[in-house]
Each structure stands twice: as C-alpha cells, then as structure tokens.
Amino acid sequence: MxxxxxxxxxxxxxxxxxxxxxxxxxxxxxxxxxxxxxxxxxxxxxxxxxxxxxxxxxxxxxxxxxxxxxxxxxxxxxxxxxxxxxxxxxxxxxxxxxxxxxxxxxxxxxxxxxxxxxxxxxxxxxxxxxxxxxxxxxxxxxxxxxxNRSLFYNTTLLDEAGVDVPDTWSGLKDAAEALTVRDGGTLTQAGFDLGDPGLFNMWLAQAGGHLVTEDETATAFNSPEGLDVLRFWQELLDAGVYEQGFGDGIDAFAEGSTAMKLDGPWALTSLDAVDGLEYGVAEPPRGPNGDTGAYMxxxxxxxxxxxxxxxxxxxxxxxxxxxxxxxxxxxxxxxxxxxxxxxxxxxxxxxxxxxxxxxxxxNYAQVRPSVEGYSDVEGKALVPALEQFLSGELSAEQALNQAQEQGDRILADAR
Missing domain, CATH: 3.40.190.10 (Periplasmic binding protein-like II)
Known part of the structure; x- marks a missing residue:
C-alpha cells in the first residue's frame, strides 16, 4: 500500500x-x-x-x-x-x-x-x-x-421459446441463441446483453481466474482463464445474440427487446413498475469447470x-x-x-x-482488489482494452496484453 x-x-x-x-x-x-x-x-x-x-x-x-x-x-x-x-x-x-x-x-x-x-x-x-x-x-x-450482479431473464420470452433458465456458460449460449430474433439482417431481440465489459471480473471468477497476483503487485487477468472469457464473449458475438450499441438509450430488457442480462438488485423496483413485464432472477451461470463467480x-x-x-x-x-x-x-x-x-x-x-x-x-461474491491503484487499472487499462475487443479493434490476446502492460505500470507507480 x-x-x-x-x-x-x-x-x-x-x-x-x-x-x-x-x-x-x-x-x-x-x-x-x-x-x-x-x-x-x-x-x-x-x-x-x-x-x-x-x-x-x-x-x-x-x-x-x-x-x-x-x-x-x-x-x-x-x-x-x-x-x-x-x-x-x-x-x-x-x-x-x-x-x-x-x-x-x-x-x-x-x-x-x-x-x-x-x-x-x-x-x-x-x-x-x-x-x-x-x-x-x-x-x-x-x-x-x-x-451483486445476477441473471435477469424474461419469463415470457423463455416460455415462448421453450428455453430453461441457464446455469452454465454453455447453457447461456444455447438459450441466448434460441431467444435471439432478427428481421432480415436486423437484430430486433437480443438473446443476451453483452454490453458491459466492466463485468469481466465476475466472468473471470467463473472461469477460475484472478484479477491480481497473490502478493497484489501485478495484474493476473492476462491468463488462460482471461482468454477463456474473451473467447466465450466472441462466441456469443459470432452467434449474433448481441450487437454493440443495441438498446442504447433505452432499457431494452424492460421493453422486452432483450431476453437476458446481468444486473443488480437496484433494478427490481423500476422493473416491477413496468406493466406486463414478467421476469425472474437467477444466480449467475457457472463457468466451464463449474466455478461460481460474482463480485460484491x-x-x-x-x-x-x-x-x-x-x-x-x-x-x-x-x-x-x-x-x-x-x-x-x-x-x-x-x-x-x-x-x-x-x-x-x-x-x-x-x-x-x-x-x-x-x-x-x-454467499460466494468477492470484492475487487483493495490494493492502491487497482481502480485505475480497471478504469484506465482493463475496461478500455475490453471495449476495443468488443468493437473488433483488438483480438483477445492483444486486449489482455495491452491491459496487462498498462495495468502493471499503474500498480508499480502506485507503490
């Protein structure tokens, strides 16, 4: 510190x-x-x-x-x-x-x-x-x-598609594909909202990875587990379940044009006020090896x-x-x-x-690293690199390499 x-x-x-x-x-x-x-x-x-x-x-x-x-x-x-x-x-x-x-x-x-x-x-x-x-x-x-962020799902849309609430990454991908609707080439109903790269930390935990090293002197997200996360995100994007910018300016879940999303308990009050919206909340899906993961x-x-x-x-x-x-x-x-x-x-x-x-x-939610400088790692290095990945500007490897290089420098300067 x-x-x-x-x-x-x-x-x-x-x-x-x-x-x-x-x-x-x-x-x-x-x-x-x-x-x-x-x-x-x-x-x-x-x-x-x-x-x-x-x-x-x-x-x-x-x-x-x-x-x-x-x-x-x-x-x-x-x-x-x-x-x-x-x-x-x-x-x-x-x-x-x-x-x-x-x-x-x-x-x-x-x-x-x-x-x-x-x-x-x-x-x-x-x-x-x-x-x-x-x-x-x-x-x-x-x-x-x-x-914490848990999985919100539109029960009406899931029932109509004959889809069960997913509890694994693979189940999430299958459900999201079944819930995606296009009119010609235009996405009209997103199967899953993948618009918040700031949630990388919980995906990483589900993959079994860590944000920083045990001694908290360097970042640890540029790892096989970190690549697993970005490759899964890419699978979702390739499957067309979400497009960058979809639903911007509106609450697409509340309006019924997004079937599933990760969100917090603060959303319950506003969603309950939406006429005709039937929805539920489940724990976040488990990662490829069955790991749970969430942040508090x-x-x-x-x-x-x-x-x-x-x-x-x-x-x-x-x-x-x-x-x-x-x-x-x-x-x-x-x-x-x-x-x-x-x-x-x-x-x-x-x-x-x-x-x-x-x-x-x-019961299993973690908190972000308290080491001085990590908030800047997240805000100035990791999230910007992930945004470039989601927009197609960087590959998964390039994004994590860039975030690691910048993040480690930020942590070193803070010591």
Missing amino acids: KKPTTLLTTAFAALLAVAGCSSGDDGGATSEGREDVVMWGSWSGEQVDQLEEQAAAFNESQDQYEVSYVSQELVEEKLLTGFASGDVPDVVLWDRYQTSLYAPKGALAPIDDYVSSDGVDTGMFYEPAVEEMTVDGTLYGLPLLVD GGFGLVIPEGATNADGAWEFIKWWTTQPENGVDFGRISGWIPANVEAANDPYFTDDERYAAFIETM
Whole structure:
C-alpha cells in the first residue's frame, strides 16, 4: 500500500485543525436540545426520501441525536475540499470501494475503539464487505448495503421459446441463441446483453481466474482463464445474440427487446413498475469447470476525520448496521440488501425468489482488489482494452496484453 507523503500528511493535519470545530452545516444542538448529526452522501432524487425516512426512524428511537441528510455530488471530492473550509459532516454514506484510496489520505477516522468498547462483532456482516473497509489492519467504517450482479431473464420470452433458465456458460449460449430474433439482417431481440465489459471480473471468477497476483503487485487477468472469457464473449458475438450499441438509450430488457442480462438488485423496483413485464432472477451461470463467480459492491457508513459529533455518528451507524430489523426496514424502503447477514436472510428477502437469488449469490461474491491503484487499472487499462475487443479493434490476446502492460505500470507507480 502506497503511504501518504510527508507533505500530504502535513497538509491534512493543517486542514483537520481548521475542520475540528465543524460538523457539516450548522453543528451544535437542535432547538429540542438534541445534538446535530449531519450525514453526507451522493444519493439524490427519490433516494433522498429513503434516507430521510431512515434517519427519522433513528431520531424517533432516541432523544439525544438528530440526524439530517445532505446530498452531495462527488461526495468523496467534496469531503477532501471540505477540510479546508471546515465543512465536514459527521457521517458519510460511503462507496466501500473508495476506502483503500481515501483512508491513506487521512480523510477517514478509524472506528476500532468504538467497535471494541461497544463489543460489536464484525462477523455479523458479509466478510468481504468488512475487508473493503479495512486498510492496513485498521477498520474505517461498517458495511451497510451490498449488491451483486445476477441473471435477469424474461419469463415470457423463455416460455415462448421453450428455453430453461441457464446455469452454465454453455447453457447461456444455447438459450441466448434460441431467444435471439432478427428481421432480415436486423437484430430486433437480443438473446443476451453483452454490453458491459466492466463485468469481466465476475466472468473471470467463473472461469477460475484472478484479477491480481497473490502478493497484489501485478495484474493476473492476462491468463488462460482471461482468454477463456474473451473467447466465450466472441462466441456469443459470432452467434449474433448481441450487437454493440443495441438498446442504447433505452432499457431494452424492460421493453422486452432483450431476453437476458446481468444486473443488480437496484433494478427490481423500476422493473416491477413496468406493466406486463414478467421476469425472474437467477444466480449467475457457472463457468466451464463449474466455478461460481460474482463480485460484491455496495455502501458503508464512515466517520470523517474532523467530525464534530463522532459519538453521535457512531450511535447512528451502530443502530442502522448492527440491528437486523433496521436493515430490513431500509430494505423495504429502498430495495437494497443489508450487509448484515442476518438481515439479508430475513424472510422479506429470502421468500421473494428474485431477492433470494441475490442472497445465494452473495454467499460466494468477492470484492475487487483493495490494493492502491487497482481502480485505475480497471478504469484506465482493463475496461478500455475490453471495449476495443468488443468493437473488433483488438483480438483477445492483444486486449489482455495491452491491459496487462498498462495495468502493471499503474500498480508499480502506485507503490
């Protein structure tokens, strides 16, 4: 893990000295004598109502703290710039994947002492989600929400084609071919959506491969398993089940012009609102050797360095994450799956076949490498090369070679 430079550390110390008297917007006590707890997050629109409803439930549950939510675009960047102005919140709804990037910058406060003093057992959460919030053995927040990509399928289209829900790569290819419809040479119904190269990581896991080496010093995706993924993608493209750009600008699955896709639980609410759409969700297909594979994303709650009301923030974090009933309640509000394992396995989720598929997938879902620099490997090296592969500009070998060369350089520069 690359350490912050002395200059950066000194700069943050100065910023935190400025920020130490602030807690976001107003700070201090409310008119009812409660202490303000200001929460920031990137959620906006109708999601603000969801967070405000959950905050109101916490406020009602006790009489010491009053949580309020303030939506922030580019919340991580706003947090860093906020140190200079003293505009620091008490708690942040946090993309867990960002923890390994921002904790070394001094932006996040460790919570180990809170966890220890209150006897919180972090084993109640999905272990990979806890790992994402841990940097060099220090815990910087608690997991709140989890997600993964599982297989969505249009039950009407599958029934009409006499196709079973596939659970292997070969089954996926056969089903996708049977579900593809063309009018002359024009694709009118895609059998499977292959438009997101960012999902390479889960395909690689299904093939039995890895993203980085065991010591996390170099990439590992340029491998026989990585080639297996791209060759299978090529088989799907050669079979004509998908074309680049098909469905751009619309939700082709919701409109019934794509039969199958990989997507997350956030899609359920909008799809349920589509009249006449009958669909299901299954675990992702297994790879050629029977390997399962999926990746876990989602949010946690963190306390920034310089937060005025860290104690109040911790009480809110603890209330929301460690009490399963509160996680389930937010699931009812938002559709998100709790990171608390007991809450995620509540009948509210497991009795619904679509949520149940995500819960089963969660049992083997991994998280992306936390090594510093890997997010740039993915965004600047791997995904661009995969896009060139899907568009026919690079062969499978060329794409992985290019991504490896650039990715290894990025990791070396980050060390």
